[in-house]
Amino acid sequence: MDAAALQEFLGVIVNPLELDALADLLAPDSAAVVQLGALSCTWTNGLPHNPFPNDEPDRQLVRLSILPEGLEQAVAYVDTYDSRDPTYGEHVQGPRCLGPVEGVDTGYCELFGVIGQTWVELTVEGIDVEADTSAEDLVAGFRSVFDPMVSTLAATTARERWSPTTPSSNVPVDCDVLTPTAEIVAVTAVSELRVGPQWDGPRVGQYWYGLNTTGAARCSLAIATSDASLGQIGILPSGAWGFSRFAKSWLDSGGTPVSLTEVDGAEAIARCDDDTSDCIIDFTVAGDWGRVTVYPEPPAGADGGLPAVWFETTRAAALDIAAIVARHMAETS
Known part of the structure:
Protein backbone atom coordinates (compact mmCIF):
# COMPACT_ATOMS: atom_id res chain seq x y z
CA MET A 1 0.00 0.00 0.00
CA ALA A 155 -1.15 -13.24 -8.43
CA THR A 156 -1.05 -14.28 -4.76
CA THR A 157 -1.11 -17.96 -3.74
CA ALA A 158 -2.70 -18.78 -0.39
CA ARG A 159 -0.58 -20.70 2.11
CA GLU A 160 -1.64 -23.46 4.47
CA ARG A 161 -3.84 -22.29 7.34
CA TRP A 162 -2.24 -22.10 10.80
CA SER A 163 -3.56 -24.55 13.41
CA PRO A 164 -3.18 -24.32 17.20
CA THR A 165 -1.03 -26.95 18.92
CA THR A 166 -3.87 -27.73 21.31
CA PRO A 167 -7.26 -26.95 19.78
CA SER A 168 -9.90 -25.53 22.10
CA SER A 169 -12.74 -27.61 23.51
CA ASN A 170 -15.00 -24.53 23.61
CA VAL A 171 -16.07 -24.83 19.96
CA PRO A 172 -18.45 -23.39 19.07
CA VAL A 173 -18.89 -20.88 21.87
CA ASP A 174 -22.32 -21.13 23.50
CA CYS A 175 -23.30 -17.86 25.20
CA ASP A 176 -25.84 -19.66 27.38
CA VAL A 177 -23.08 -21.88 28.77
CA LEU A 178 -20.08 -19.53 29.00
CA THR A 179 -21.87 -16.20 29.68
CA PRO A 180 -24.96 -17.25 31.69
CA THR A 181 -27.43 -14.41 32.07
CA ALA A 182 -28.54 -15.35 35.61
CA GLU A 183 -25.01 -15.28 37.04
CA ILE A 184 -24.16 -11.99 35.35
CA VAL A 185 -27.43 -10.41 36.51
CA ALA A 186 -26.51 -11.43 40.04
CA VAL A 187 -23.23 -9.46 40.03
CA THR A 188 -24.49 -6.44 38.07
CA ALA A 189 -27.89 -6.03 39.78
CA VAL A 190 -29.41 -5.25 36.34
CA SER A 191 -32.40 -7.58 36.20
CA GLU A 192 -33.23 -6.45 32.65
CA LEU A 193 -30.03 -7.94 31.22
CA ARG A 194 -30.17 -10.63 28.53
CA VAL A 195 -26.71 -11.92 27.66
CA GLY A 196 -26.41 -13.44 24.20
CA PRO A 197 -26.02 -12.76 20.47
CA GLN A 198 -27.44 -9.47 19.20
CA TRP A 199 -27.18 -8.51 15.53
CA ASP A 200 -29.20 -6.63 12.91
CA GLY A 201 -28.94 -7.39 9.20
CA PRO A 202 -27.75 -10.36 7.13
CA ARG A 203 -25.16 -12.62 8.73
CA VAL A 204 -22.75 -12.57 5.80
CA GLY A 205 -19.23 -11.28 5.30
CA GLN A 206 -15.81 -12.02 6.74
CA TYR A 207 -16.82 -11.28 10.33
CA TRP A 208 -19.49 -13.97 10.30
CA TYR A 209 -17.32 -16.39 8.36
CA GLY A 210 -14.62 -15.94 11.02
CA LEU A 211 -17.07 -16.59 13.87
CA ASN A 212 -18.58 -19.66 12.22
CA THR A 213 -15.23 -21.17 11.20
CA THR A 214 -13.40 -20.69 14.51
CA GLY A 215 -16.44 -21.10 16.78
CA ALA A 216 -15.93 -17.61 18.25
CA ALA A 217 -18.79 -15.47 19.53
CA ARG A 218 -19.80 -12.04 20.73
CA CYS A 219 -22.31 -12.21 23.58
CA SER A 220 -23.91 -8.81 24.16
CA LEU A 221 -24.81 -7.44 27.56
CA ALA A 222 -28.15 -6.56 26.05
CA ILE A 223 -31.29 -5.08 27.54
CA ALA A 224 -34.16 -7.51 27.07
CA THR A 225 -36.75 -4.81 26.42
CA SER A 226 -34.81 -2.75 23.84
CA ASP A 227 -32.05 -2.85 21.20
CA ALA A 228 -29.61 -1.16 23.59
CA SER A 229 -26.75 -2.85 25.41
CA LEU A 230 -24.33 -2.09 28.24
CA GLY A 231 -21.36 -3.86 26.67
CA GLN A 232 -20.29 -7.17 25.24
CA ILE A 233 -18.25 -10.32 25.86
CA GLY A 234 -16.02 -11.70 23.11
CA ILE A 235 -14.55 -15.22 23.16
CA LEU A 236 -12.08 -16.70 20.66
CA PRO A 237 -11.39 -20.44 21.02
CA SER A 238 -7.66 -21.21 20.66
CA GLY A 239 -7.11 -17.44 20.80
CA ALA A 240 -4.50 -17.29 23.58
CA TRP A 241 -2.05 -16.10 20.89
CA GLY A 242 -3.98 -12.80 20.81
CA PHE A 243 -3.61 -12.20 24.53
CA SER A 244 0.09 -13.07 24.39
CA ARG A 245 0.68 -10.90 21.34
CA PHE A 246 -1.06 -7.77 22.62
CA ALA A 247 -0.50 -7.95 26.41
CA LYS A 248 2.60 -5.73 26.38
CA SER A 249 0.81 -3.05 24.35
CA TRP A 250 -2.14 -3.10 26.75
CA LEU A 251 0.18 -2.78 29.75
CA ASP A 252 2.24 -0.03 28.11
CA SER A 253 -0.95 1.96 27.49
CA GLY A 254 -1.95 1.85 31.17
CA GLY A 255 -3.42 -1.61 31.61
CA THR A 256 -3.07 -3.39 34.94
CA PRO A 257 -2.65 -7.12 35.64
CA VAL A 258 -5.58 -8.41 37.71
CA SER A 259 -6.62 -11.72 39.25
CA LEU A 260 -9.74 -13.68 38.39
CA THR A 261 -11.06 -15.31 41.53
CA GLU A 262 -11.39 -19.10 41.58
CA VAL A 263 -9.90 -19.54 38.08
CA ASP A 264 -6.62 -21.44 38.13
CA GLY A 265 -4.13 -20.63 35.41
CA ALA A 266 -5.95 -17.54 34.12
CA GLU A 267 -4.16 -14.31 33.22
CA ALA A 268 -6.01 -11.01 32.96
CA ILE A 269 -5.36 -7.33 32.19
CA ALA A 270 -7.79 -4.52 33.02
CA ARG A 271 -8.12 -1.16 31.26
CA CYS A 272 -10.88 0.64 33.13
CA ASP A 273 -9.34 3.82 34.56
CA ASP A 274 -11.05 6.29 32.19
CA ASP A 275 -14.75 6.67 32.99
CA THR A 276 -15.37 8.22 29.56
CA SER A 277 -14.03 5.17 27.69
CA ASP A 278 -14.82 1.48 27.59
CA CYS A 279 -13.89 -0.62 30.60
CA ILE A 280 -12.05 -3.64 29.14
CA ILE A 281 -10.94 -6.84 30.85
CA ASP A 282 -8.89 -9.16 28.62
CA PHE A 283 -8.12 -12.65 29.88
CA THR A 284 -6.80 -15.99 28.73
CA VAL A 285 -7.63 -19.41 30.11
CA ALA A 286 -7.46 -22.94 28.74
CA GLY A 287 -5.83 -21.69 25.53
CA ASP A 288 -8.70 -19.31 24.73
CA TRP A 289 -8.96 -15.50 24.73
CA GLY A 290 -11.89 -13.66 26.28
CA ARG A 291 -12.77 -10.02 26.74
CA VAL A 292 -15.42 -8.23 28.77
CA THR A 293 -16.23 -4.71 27.55
CA VAL A 294 -18.54 -2.34 29.42
CA TYR A 295 -19.44 0.91 27.68
CA PRO A 296 -19.21 4.32 29.37
CA GLU A 297 -22.41 6.04 30.38
CA PRO A 298 -23.72 7.81 27.24
CA PRO A 299 -24.82 11.45 27.16
CA ALA A 300 -28.30 12.19 28.47
CA GLY A 301 -30.96 11.05 26.03
CA ALA A 302 -28.69 8.72 24.04
CA ASP A 303 -28.90 4.93 23.74
CA GLY A 304 -32.55 4.75 24.66
CA GLY A 305 -32.14 6.69 27.88
CA LEU A 306 -30.87 3.73 29.93
CA PRO A 307 -30.46 4.48 33.65
CA ALA A 308 -26.97 5.64 34.56
CA VAL A 309 -26.88 3.23 37.48
CA TRP A 310 -26.99 0.26 35.08
CA PHE A 311 -23.71 1.37 33.50
CA GLU A 312 -22.22 2.12 36.92
CA THR A 313 -23.02 -1.27 38.48
CA THR A 314 -22.08 -3.22 35.37
CA ARG A 315 -18.77 -1.39 35.09
CA ALA A 316 -18.07 -2.04 38.76
CA ALA A 317 -18.77 -5.74 38.16
CA ALA A 318 -16.61 -6.09 35.01
CA LEU A 319 -13.93 -8.12 36.80
CA ASP A 320 -16.58 -10.36 38.38
CA ILE A 321 -18.14 -10.92 34.94
CA ALA A 322 -14.73 -11.87 33.53
CA ALA A 323 -14.22 -14.34 36.39
CA ILE A 324 -17.61 -15.95 35.71
CA VAL A 325 -16.85 -16.37 32.01
CA ALA A 326 -13.28 -17.61 32.59
CA ARG A 327 -14.47 -20.14 35.13
CA HIS A 328 -16.98 -21.61 32.70
CA MET A 329 -14.37 -21.63 29.92
CA ALA A 330 -11.99 -23.57 32.17
CA GLU A 331 -14.71 -26.00 33.28
CA THR A 332 -15.70 -26.88 29.72
CA SER A 333 -12.18 -27.11 28.30
Whole structure:
Protein backbone atom coordinates (compact mmCIF):
# COMPACT_ATOMS: atom_id res chain seq x y z
CA MET A 1 0.00 0.00 0.00
CA ASP A 2 1.37 3.42 -1.00
CA ALA A 3 0.66 5.47 2.12
CA ALA A 4 1.37 8.77 0.39
CA ALA A 5 -1.05 7.98 -2.45
CA LEU A 6 -3.67 6.89 0.05
CA GLN A 7 -3.32 10.17 1.95
CA GLU A 8 -3.51 12.18 -1.26
CA PHE A 9 -6.71 10.39 -2.26
CA LEU A 10 -8.45 11.02 1.07
CA GLY A 11 -7.01 14.48 1.71
CA VAL A 12 -6.26 15.71 5.22
CA ILE A 13 -9.15 16.46 7.58
CA VAL A 14 -7.89 17.58 11.01
CA ASN A 15 -4.96 15.08 11.11
CA PRO A 16 -2.96 12.92 8.67
CA LEU A 17 -3.77 9.23 8.42
CA GLU A 18 -1.90 6.76 10.60
CA LEU A 19 -1.91 2.96 10.61
CA ASP A 20 -3.61 1.79 13.81
CA ALA A 21 -2.02 -0.92 15.95
CA LEU A 22 -3.78 -4.29 15.98
CA ALA A 23 -3.66 -4.25 19.78
CA ASP A 24 -6.04 -1.29 19.69
CA LEU A 25 -8.34 -2.75 17.04
CA LEU A 26 -8.89 -6.45 17.63
CA ALA A 27 -11.31 -7.96 20.11
CA PRO A 28 -11.52 -11.76 20.37
CA ASP A 29 -14.53 -12.00 18.04
CA SER A 30 -13.08 -9.66 15.39
CA ALA A 31 -9.70 -11.45 15.64
CA ALA A 32 -11.28 -14.68 14.39
CA VAL A 33 -10.41 -13.85 10.76
CA VAL A 34 -6.84 -13.00 11.76
CA GLN A 35 -6.59 -16.43 13.38
CA LEU A 36 -7.56 -17.83 9.97
CA GLY A 37 -4.74 -15.90 8.28
CA ALA A 38 -6.34 -12.58 7.34
CA LEU A 39 -4.26 -9.45 6.86
CA SER A 40 -6.13 -6.75 8.78
CA CYS A 41 -5.17 -3.07 8.39
CA THR A 42 -6.91 0.11 9.52
CA TRP A 43 -5.87 3.71 8.97
CA THR A 44 -7.57 6.65 10.73
CA ASN A 45 -6.98 10.35 11.26
CA GLY A 46 -7.11 9.80 15.00
CA LEU A 47 -10.64 11.01 15.68
CA PRO A 48 -12.58 8.54 17.86
CA HIS A 49 -15.66 6.62 16.86
CA ASN A 50 -18.51 8.24 18.77
CA PRO A 51 -21.89 6.53 18.37
CA PHE A 52 -23.71 8.87 20.80
CA PRO A 53 -25.67 10.15 18.98
CA ASN A 54 -23.73 10.36 15.68
CA ASP A 55 -20.29 9.41 14.48
CA GLU A 56 -17.59 12.10 14.34
CA PRO A 57 -18.24 13.87 10.99
CA ASP A 58 -14.53 14.67 10.40
CA ARG A 59 -13.36 11.11 11.05
CA GLN A 60 -11.45 9.44 8.21
CA LEU A 61 -11.25 5.65 8.16
CA VAL A 62 -9.76 3.07 5.80
CA ARG A 63 -10.43 -0.52 6.78
CA LEU A 64 -8.89 -3.41 4.78
CA SER A 65 -9.14 -7.13 5.42
CA ILE A 66 -7.69 -9.74 3.05
CA LEU A 67 -8.63 -13.34 3.88
CA PRO A 68 -6.95 -16.20 1.98
CA GLU A 69 -9.98 -18.52 2.09
CA GLY A 70 -13.78 -18.51 2.26
CA LEU A 71 -14.27 -17.68 -1.40
CA GLU A 72 -17.70 -19.34 -1.60
CA GLN A 73 -18.89 -17.11 1.22
CA ALA A 74 -17.33 -14.10 -0.50
CA VAL A 75 -19.49 -14.89 -3.53
CA ALA A 76 -22.52 -15.24 -1.22
CA TYR A 77 -21.81 -11.78 0.20
CA VAL A 78 -21.71 -10.21 -3.26
CA ASP A 79 -24.87 -12.12 -4.20
CA THR A 80 -26.67 -10.78 -1.12
CA TYR A 81 -26.15 -7.14 -2.06
CA ASP A 82 -26.30 -7.68 -5.84
CA SER A 83 -24.02 -4.74 -6.79
CA ARG A 84 -21.46 -6.44 -9.01
CA ASP A 85 -18.95 -4.50 -11.07
CA PRO A 86 -16.86 -6.21 -13.78
CA THR A 87 -13.79 -4.01 -13.23
CA TYR A 88 -11.93 -6.42 -10.95
CA GLY A 89 -13.66 -9.72 -11.70
CA GLU A 90 -16.89 -11.70 -11.81
CA HIS A 91 -17.51 -11.95 -8.06
CA VAL A 92 -16.62 -8.42 -6.97
CA GLN A 93 -18.67 -5.53 -5.65
CA GLY A 94 -16.83 -2.33 -6.54
CA PRO A 95 -14.93 -0.20 -6.99
CA ARG A 96 -18.09 1.57 -5.87
CA CYS A 97 -17.98 5.19 -4.68
CA LEU A 98 -20.45 7.80 -3.48
CA GLY A 99 -19.92 11.54 -3.59
CA PRO A 100 -21.28 14.03 -1.05
CA VAL A 101 -24.99 13.81 -0.31
CA GLU A 102 -27.31 15.84 1.90
CA GLY A 103 -25.97 15.78 5.45
CA VAL A 104 -22.66 14.13 4.46
CA ASP A 105 -19.86 16.35 3.14
CA THR A 106 -17.32 13.61 2.40
CA GLY A 107 -16.96 10.77 -0.10
CA TYR A 108 -17.02 7.01 0.36
CA CYS A 109 -15.64 4.03 -1.60
CA GLU A 110 -15.76 0.26 -1.16
CA LEU A 111 -14.51 -3.00 -2.63
CA PHE A 112 -15.78 -6.47 -1.64
CA GLY A 113 -15.37 -9.89 -3.18
CA VAL A 114 -13.03 -12.48 -4.70
CA ILE A 115 -9.71 -11.33 -6.13
CA GLY A 116 -7.37 -14.18 -7.06
CA GLN A 117 -7.38 -16.64 -4.16
CA THR A 118 -8.35 -14.02 -1.59
CA TRP A 119 -11.50 -12.48 -0.15
CA VAL A 120 -11.17 -8.70 0.06
CA GLU A 121 -13.22 -6.32 2.20
CA LEU A 122 -12.21 -2.66 1.86
CA THR A 123 -14.03 0.52 2.88
CA VAL A 124 -12.76 4.10 2.57
CA GLU A 125 -14.69 6.72 4.55
CA GLY A 126 -14.27 10.47 4.95
CA ILE A 127 -12.76 11.38 1.56
CA ASP A 128 -12.26 15.16 1.48
CA VAL A 129 -14.00 16.27 -1.74
CA GLU A 130 -15.74 19.24 -3.31
CA ALA A 131 -19.53 19.38 -3.23
CA ASP A 132 -19.77 18.67 -6.96
CA THR A 133 -17.34 15.72 -6.99
CA SER A 134 -18.90 12.86 -8.95
CA ALA A 135 -18.84 9.14 -8.19
CA GLU A 136 -16.90 8.63 -11.42
CA ASP A 137 -14.16 11.00 -10.26
CA LEU A 138 -13.92 9.14 -6.96
CA VAL A 139 -13.68 5.77 -8.70
CA ALA A 140 -10.81 7.09 -10.82
CA GLY A 141 -8.99 8.27 -7.70
CA PHE A 142 -9.71 4.98 -5.92
CA ARG A 143 -8.26 2.98 -8.80
CA SER A 144 -5.09 5.06 -8.87
CA VAL A 145 -4.42 3.92 -5.30
CA PHE A 146 -5.77 0.37 -5.23
CA ASP A 147 -5.18 -1.06 -8.71
CA PRO A 148 -1.63 -2.12 -7.71
CA MET A 149 -3.00 -3.96 -4.66
CA VAL A 150 -5.56 -5.75 -6.82
CA SER A 151 -2.85 -6.81 -9.29
CA THR A 152 -0.71 -8.16 -6.45
CA LEU A 153 -3.60 -10.13 -4.95
CA ALA A 154 -4.58 -11.56 -8.32
CA ALA A 155 -1.15 -13.24 -8.43
CA THR A 156 -1.05 -14.28 -4.76
CA THR A 157 -1.11 -17.96 -3.74
CA ALA A 158 -2.70 -18.78 -0.39
CA ARG A 159 -0.58 -20.70 2.11
CA GLU A 160 -1.64 -23.46 4.47
CA ARG A 161 -3.84 -22.29 7.34
CA TRP A 162 -2.24 -22.10 10.80
CA SER A 163 -3.56 -24.55 13.41
CA PRO A 164 -3.18 -24.32 17.20
CA THR A 165 -1.03 -26.95 18.92
CA THR A 166 -3.87 -27.73 21.31
CA PRO A 167 -7.26 -26.95 19.78
CA SER A 168 -9.90 -25.53 22.10
CA SER A 169 -12.74 -27.61 23.51
CA ASN A 170 -15.00 -24.53 23.61
CA VAL A 171 -16.07 -24.83 19.96
CA PRO A 172 -18.45 -23.39 19.07
CA VAL A 173 -18.89 -20.88 21.87
CA ASP A 174 -22.32 -21.13 23.50
CA CYS A 175 -23.30 -17.86 25.20
CA ASP A 176 -25.84 -19.66 27.38
CA VAL A 177 -23.08 -21.88 28.77
CA LEU A 178 -20.08 -19.53 29.00
CA THR A 179 -21.87 -16.20 29.68
CA PRO A 180 -24.96 -17.25 31.69
CA THR A 181 -27.43 -14.41 32.07
CA ALA A 182 -28.54 -15.35 35.61
CA GLU A 183 -25.01 -15.28 37.04
CA ILE A 184 -24.16 -11.99 35.35
CA VAL A 185 -27.43 -10.41 36.51
CA ALA A 186 -26.51 -11.43 40.04
CA VAL A 187 -23.23 -9.46 40.03
CA THR A 188 -24.49 -6.44 38.07
CA ALA A 189 -27.89 -6.03 39.78
CA VAL A 190 -29.41 -5.25 36.34
CA SER A 191 -32.40 -7.58 36.20
CA GLU A 192 -33.23 -6.45 32.65
CA LEU A 193 -30.03 -7.94 31.22
CA ARG A 194 -30.17 -10.63 28.53
CA VAL A 195 -26.71 -11.92 27.66
CA GLY A 196 -26.41 -13.44 24.20
CA PRO A 197 -26.02 -12.76 20.47
CA GLN A 198 -27.44 -9.47 19.20
CA TRP A 199 -27.18 -8.51 15.53
CA ASP A 200 -29.20 -6.63 12.91
CA GLY A 201 -28.94 -7.39 9.20
CA PRO A 202 -27.75 -10.36 7.13
CA ARG A 203 -25.16 -12.62 8.73
CA VAL A 204 -22.75 -12.57 5.80
CA GLY A 205 -19.23 -11.28 5.30
CA GLN A 206 -15.81 -12.02 6.74
CA TYR A 207 -16.82 -11.28 10.33
CA TRP A 208 -19.49 -13.97 10.30
CA TYR A 209 -17.32 -16.39 8.36
CA GLY A 210 -14.62 -15.94 11.02
CA LEU A 211 -17.07 -16.59 13.87
CA ASN A 212 -18.58 -19.66 12.22
CA THR A 213 -15.23 -21.17 11.20
CA THR A 214 -13.40 -20.69 14.51
CA GLY A 215 -16.44 -21.10 16.78
CA ALA A 216 -15.93 -17.61 18.25
CA ALA A 217 -18.79 -15.47 19.53
CA ARG A 218 -19.80 -12.04 20.73
CA CYS A 219 -22.31 -12.21 23.58
CA SER A 220 -23.91 -8.81 24.16
CA LEU A 221 -24.81 -7.44 27.56
CA ALA A 222 -28.15 -6.56 26.05
CA ILE A 223 -31.29 -5.08 27.54
CA ALA A 224 -34.16 -7.51 27.07
CA THR A 225 -36.75 -4.81 26.42
CA SER A 226 -34.81 -2.75 23.84
CA ASP A 227 -32.05 -2.85 21.20
CA ALA A 228 -29.61 -1.16 23.59
CA SER A 229 -26.75 -2.85 25.41
CA LEU A 230 -24.33 -2.09 28.24
CA GLY A 231 -21.36 -3.86 26.67
CA GLN A 232 -20.29 -7.17 25.24
CA ILE A 233 -18.25 -10.32 25.86
CA GLY A 234 -16.02 -11.70 23.11
CA ILE A 235 -14.55 -15.22 23.16
CA LEU A 236 -12.08 -16.70 20.66
CA PRO A 237 -11.39 -20.44 21.02
CA SER A 238 -7.66 -21.21 20.66
CA GLY A 239 -7.11 -17.44 20.80
CA ALA A 240 -4.50 -17.29 23.58
CA TRP A 241 -2.05 -16.10 20.89
CA GLY A 242 -3.98 -12.80 20.81
CA PHE A 243 -3.61 -12.20 24.53
CA SER A 244 0.09 -13.07 24.39
CA ARG A 245 0.68 -10.90 21.34
CA PHE A 246 -1.06 -7.77 22.62
CA ALA A 247 -0.50 -7.95 26.41
CA LYS A 248 2.60 -5.73 26.38
CA SER A 249 0.81 -3.05 24.35
CA TRP A 250 -2.14 -3.10 26.75
CA LEU A 251 0.18 -2.78 29.75
CA ASP A 252 2.24 -0.03 28.11
CA SER A 253 -0.95 1.96 27.49
CA GLY A 254 -1.95 1.85 31.17
CA GLY A 255 -3.42 -1.61 31.61
CA THR A 256 -3.07 -3.39 34.94
CA PRO A 257 -2.65 -7.12 35.64
CA VAL A 258 -5.58 -8.41 37.71
CA SER A 259 -6.62 -11.72 39.25
CA LEU A 260 -9.74 -13.68 38.39
CA THR A 261 -11.06 -15.31 41.53
CA GLU A 262 -11.39 -19.10 41.58
CA VAL A 263 -9.90 -19.54 38.08
CA ASP A 264 -6.62 -21.44 38.13
CA GLY A 265 -4.13 -20.63 35.41
CA ALA A 266 -5.95 -17.54 34.12
CA GLU A 267 -4.16 -14.31 33.22
CA ALA A 268 -6.01 -11.01 32.96
CA ILE A 269 -5.36 -7.33 32.19
CA ALA A 270 -7.79 -4.52 33.02
CA ARG A 271 -8.12 -1.16 31.26
CA CYS A 272 -10.88 0.64 33.13
CA ASP A 273 -9.34 3.82 34.56
CA ASP A 274 -11.05 6.29 32.19
CA ASP A 275 -14.75 6.67 32.99
CA THR A 276 -15.37 8.22 29.56
CA SER A 277 -14.03 5.17 27.69
CA ASP A 278 -14.82 1.48 27.59
CA CYS A 279 -13.89 -0.62 30.60
CA ILE A 280 -12.05 -3.64 29.14
CA ILE A 281 -10.94 -6.84 30.85
CA ASP A 282 -8.89 -9.16 28.62
CA PHE A 283 -8.12 -12.65 29.88
CA THR A 284 -6.80 -15.99 28.73
CA VAL A 285 -7.63 -19.41 30.11
CA ALA A 286 -7.46 -22.94 28.74
CA GLY A 287 -5.83 -21.69 25.53
CA ASP A 288 -8.70 -19.31 24.73
CA TRP A 289 -8.96 -15.50 24.73
CA GLY A 290 -11.89 -13.66 26.28
CA ARG A 291 -12.77 -10.02 26.74
CA VAL A 292 -15.42 -8.23 28.77
CA THR A 293 -16.23 -4.71 27.55
CA VAL A 294 -18.54 -2.34 29.42
CA TYR A 295 -19.44 0.91 27.68
CA PRO A 296 -19.21 4.32 29.37
CA GLU A 297 -22.41 6.04 30.38
CA PRO A 298 -23.72 7.81 27.24
CA PRO A 299 -24.82 11.45 27.16
CA ALA A 300 -28.30 12.19 28.47
CA GLY A 301 -30.96 11.05 26.03
CA ALA A 302 -28.69 8.72 24.04
CA ASP A 303 -28.90 4.93 23.74
CA GLY A 304 -32.55 4.75 24.66
CA GLY A 305 -32.14 6.69 27.88
CA LEU A 306 -30.87 3.73 29.93
CA PRO A 307 -30.46 4.48 33.65
CA ALA A 308 -26.97 5.64 34.56
CA VAL A 309 -26.88 3.23 37.48
CA TRP A 310 -26.99 0.26 35.08
CA PHE A 311 -23.71 1.37 33.50
CA GLU A 312 -22.22 2.12 36.92
CA THR A 313 -23.02 -1.27 38.48
CA THR A 314 -22.08 -3.22 35.37
CA ARG A 315 -18.77 -1.39 35.09
CA ALA A 316 -18.07 -2.04 38.76
CA ALA A 317 -18.77 -5.74 38.16
CA ALA A 318 -16.61 -6.09 35.01
CA LEU A 319 -13.93 -8.12 36.80
CA ASP A 320 -16.58 -10.36 38.38
CA ILE A 321 -18.14 -10.92 34.94
CA ALA A 322 -14.73 -11.87 33.53
CA ALA A 323 -14.22 -14.34 36.39
CA ILE A 324 -17.61 -15.95 35.71
CA VAL A 325 -16.85 -16.37 32.01
CA ALA A 326 -13.28 -17.61 32.59
CA ARG A 327 -14.47 -20.14 35.13
CA HIS A 328 -16.98 -21.61 32.70
CA MET A 329 -14.37 -21.63 29.92
CA ALA A 330 -11.99 -23.57 32.17
CA GLU A 331 -14.71 -26.00 33.28
CA THR A 332 -15.70 -26.88 29.72
CA SER A 333 -12.18 -27.11 28.30
